[in-house]
Amino acid sequence: MNKKGVKLLVDSLTRSAKHFNKSEVECLVNLFDTLVARASSQFAGAGFDRTVFRDTLHSAFGMTDDVVLDRVFSTFDKGNNGCITVVEWVEGLAVLLRGTLEEKMKYCFAVYDLNGDGYISRDEMFQMLKNSLLIQPADEEPDEGVKDLVDLVLKKMDYDHDGKLSFADFEKAVREEKLLLEVFGPCLPDIKSSIAFEQKVFRATPK
Ligand SMILES: [Ca+2]
Numbered sequence: 083m084n085k086k087g088v089k090l091l092v093d094s095l096t097r098s099a100k101h102f103n104k105s106e107v108e109c110l111v112n113l114f115d116t117l118v119a120r121a122s123s124q125f126a127g128a129g130f131d132r133t134v135f136r137d138t139l140h141s142a143f144g145m146t147d148d149v150v151l152d153r154v155f156s157t158f159d160k161g162n163n164g165c166i167t168v169v170e171w172v173e174g175l176a177v178l179l180r181g182t183l184e185e186k187m188k189y190c191f192a193v194y195d196l197n198g199d200g201y202i203s204r205d206e207m208f209q210m211l212k213n214s215l216l217i218q219p220a221d222e223e224p225d226e227g228v229k230d231l232v233d234l235v236l237k238k239m240d241y242d243h244d245g246k247l248s249f250a251d252f253e254k255a256v257r258e259e260k261l262l263l264e265v266f267g268p269c270l271p272d273i274k275s276s277i278a279f280e281q282k283v284f285r286a287t288p289k
């Protein structure tokens with residue numbers, strides 16, 4: 083991309099991703115270019131693939147859960163073509179690093195709605211809670227414990243009693259108790275790794 087193209091891109095991203103200033107956007111675009119160079123060339127420089135995305139989030143934010151990482155990838159990949167473009171990259175990071183509660187609720191709900199049908203079902207809760215709990219081999223009925231937990235979560239969060247969580251249920255519960263934002267497993271960077279990431283990426287002041 084030529085100099086003018088880059089400037090236009092940075093201006094437009096500073097507006098659309100709104101939580102970053104211009105020089106921060108420039109740094110994120112530089113990081114994007116580095117990641118594209120590392121990716122396989124299947125997208126002809128337009129973006130990077132799932133593998134590079136997962137490696138990057140893993141090393142930056144310590145995210146290791148494959149189920150969660152796959153869903154995080156899907157929330158970034160708005161075009162749904164397996165390729166993260168520069169716009170998707172910067173806008174996605176804006177939510178992860180600096181999102182408002184509203185934006186983070188939408189993001190977490192989308193991550194937890196594994197099949198993307200607009201509800202977090204009993205099965206989806208079961209799958210995620212089972213995955214995030216450290217189940218002891220000595221437990222005789224480990225699935226029973228997870229089922230009990232699903233019942234507990236529904237009792238607390240399923241306001242309209244239809245046996246699944248809509249976004250309205252989720253939003254109401256999280257507004258009352260912020261800790262429920264990541265109730266089905268961590269999907270946002272912790273404060274420490276966010277700060278470390280920002281320091282590393284934004285330290286290089288672009289000319
Ligand atoms: Ca669902």
Ligand SMILES: [Ca+2]
Nearest residue numbers: 244246247248
């Ligand atoms: Ca419900």
